[in-house]
Amino acid sequence: MNILLFDNSELNDGLLTLADRRAKHIIKVLHCDCGDHIRIGEINGKVGTGTVVLIKKKFPFRVDLFVDLSDQPVPSPPVDLVLAMPRPIMLKRILSQVTALGIGTIYLINAERVEKSFWNAGILTEEEYVPHLIQGLEQAVDTRLPQIRIFRYFTFFVEEVLPGIAAHYSSLVIAHPSSEKSLLECLSGKRGRILYAVGPEGGWLEPELEKFLAAGMNSFSMGARILKVDTAVVTIHGRISQILDDTS
């Protein structure tokens, strides 16, 4: 935890009272005392300093912080993700990893090769997935909570939703080993948000890929190596960020 996050609704006249894992973290990991300062941020808001004004180090833990927010959070790359629903245990890791790297919206969608059982996992409720997003923000010292949008019908997403949101993006890209374009060619000369799509283990079916292309996606190749979904999500994010850094 590199920053302690709170929701605006928890704040009372500039005072934040904690009695959960965050209080425990301040006491057991940071070993704070009254008067100490910690890095703090409001979810979807600014970052600043929390000053410990009351601390109860024995269970039940309690920490009161006086909150002073002054700065914008770290920059986040203008990147969104379309992800075929992965195995829930992998999804948790992907959510915190891409949140740490910086992401705006994650569209979780169905595909032919997505195992049906994945859709019955508890991870798809807000209560379950938000903690993994928070974990990513706490890691990266960010406050911007990514949006999660879930689409259980591939065709509905690609035919009804994607064409509508495509206009918000300067580039929409999808990895495909047999594409002749490079990622740089797909992104070059454009400025604005980027949407990238990562398929299920085993890949998109050819008709699925064709529907993406018809909806405005551009395919690119990054070589013949086959990657697991979590590796692909992070490495493509790195590649996009590198191109954005080099052209900004």
Add this chain to the structure above:
Amino acid sequence: MNILLFDNSELNDGLLTLADRRAKHIIKVLHCDCGDHIRIGEINGKVGTGTVVLIKKKFPFRVDLFVDLSDQPVPSPPVDLVLAMPRPIMLKRILSQVTALGIGTIYLINAERVEKSFWNAGILTEEEYVPHLIQGLEQAVDTRLPQIRIFRYFTFFVEEVLPGIAAHYSSLVIAHPSSEKSLLECLSGKRGRILYAVGPEGGWLEPELEKFLAAGMNSFSMGARILKVDTAVVTIHGRISQILDDTS
């Protein structure tokens, strides 16, 4: 498993006899019969086709394959990694992920912020870590087994080993948030192998960083976001690969 790998010592006059998890995979996942072909590769050798010539589908499993190797494996980026010893469970995942992405040598080294208990983990024996490398190769359809070199003394590595191997690299890079150089500036105009270093959770100490710089490493910044070690390893690999693709 996108390719089935074997060691040269297992081969008998072009015939490979399997009775382990690979035989089980051929029977239970690939549902092969006699005469079927599967993608096969010799560790550190070529890839080709295995033809099933005998199959026993009931336990104890057995599959005999006639092996025909003809092609070189997929290209691998000319990249090596210096990694401060991470938590063993994370190391396993990192090993298979960077092997899938393509890596030559991984130097596992000590650092001040590495927990001492990590060095007592079973993962540091060849018997324990090779399966994670094989998993990465099986994923990416590669055959080149990465080299693992382990250095329990930071100072010995950075003062005695690193200056000796530095000449093999066209660039040696280390991420540091306050560096003013970009990764592209560190790599641009150079062709050859690249060595990148990723520190422990919490980062390198300032004196450690100075020793790396004295040994020929160049620091680069990729922004203020703090990443976990596994995320950093994969995203920097992606960034380097992107620059290499764009300048090749």
